[in-house]
Amino acid sequence: MNDRDSKLQRLEGLFKELLEVVGENPTREGLLKTPSRAARAFLDFTLGYEQDLTTVLNQAVFTEEFQDMVIVRNIEMYSLCEHHLVPFFGTVHVGYIPNGKIVGLSKIARLVEMYSRRLQVQERLTHEVAQALEDAICPRGVAVVIEARHLCMMSRGVEKQHSSMVTSAVLGAFRDDRATRQEFFDLIRTGVKP
Numbered sequence: 001m002n003d004r005d006s007k008l009q010r011l012e013g014l015f016k017e018l019l020e021v022v023g024e025n026p027t028r029e030g031l032l033k034t035p036s037r038a039a040r041a042f043l044d045f046t047l048g049y050e051q052d053l054t055t056v057l058n059q060a061v062f063t064e065e066f067q068d069m070v071i072v073r074n075i076e077m078y079s080l081c082e083h084h085l086v087p088f089f090g091t092v093h094v095g096y097i098p099n100g101k102i103v104g105l106s107k108i109a110r111l112v113e114m115y116s117r118r119l120q121v122q123e124r125l126t127h128e129v130a131q132a133l134e135d136a137i138c139p140r141g142v143a144v145v146i147e148a149r150h151l152c153m154m155s156r157g158v159e160k161q162h163s164s165m166v167t168s169a170v171l172g173a174f175r176d177d178r179a180t181r182q183e184f185f186d187l188i189r190t191g192v193k194p
C-alpha cells in the first residue's frame with residue numbers, strides 16, 4: 001500500500017466516525033461512499049503539502065533582461081481555513097519587476113495553488129506566495145493581493161454572506177516606491193484599457 005492509499009484509508013475511517021458522531025448512519029444508501037469521497041476530496045484540498053517550490057517551478061526560470069512590471073491577475077484560489085476546516089476562496093493578483101530573471105507564466109498560478117492547497121489563513125498565504133516568488137527569481141520587487149470570501153464567516157458565526165477580506169504583501173520596489181505600488185494597484189483594479 002502506497003502512502004496515498006494509506007492516507008485515504010485512515011481518512012475514510014475518520015470521516016465514517018465523523019458521520020456517526022453527528023448522528024448519521026454511514027451505512028445508509030446516500031452515505032455509503034461518502035467517507036471515501038470525503039477522504040479523496042480532503043487530500044485534493046491539501047495537495048500543497050506534497051509540493052515544493054523547486055518541483056512547482058520545474059526549471060521554468062529564464063534569463064531575460066525585461067525590466068518592467070509583470071502582472072498575472074485574477075488567479076482563482078481555493079483553500080481551507082485552518083481554524084474551522086471550511087473553504088475560503090477568491091482571486092489572487094501577483095506582480096513582480098524582473099531583475100534579470102522571469103518565471104514561466106503558469107508557474108505563478110501553480111505557486112498560488114501550492115500554498116492555497118494547505119490549511120491556511122489568508123494573511124500567511126499572501127506572504128508565502130510573495131516570498132516564494134522572491135526566493136525563486138530575486139526580482140526588484142513583488143506584490144501579491146488576495147481578495148477572498150470565507151465560509152467560516154459567511155455560513156457560521158456572524159453569518160455575513162457579503163463580506164470579503166483583502167490582504168496584500170509588497171516587497172522590494174513595491175514597498176519602497178509609492179508610485180510603483182500605486183501602478184500595480186491601479187492595474188489590478190482596472191486592467192489595461194485598449
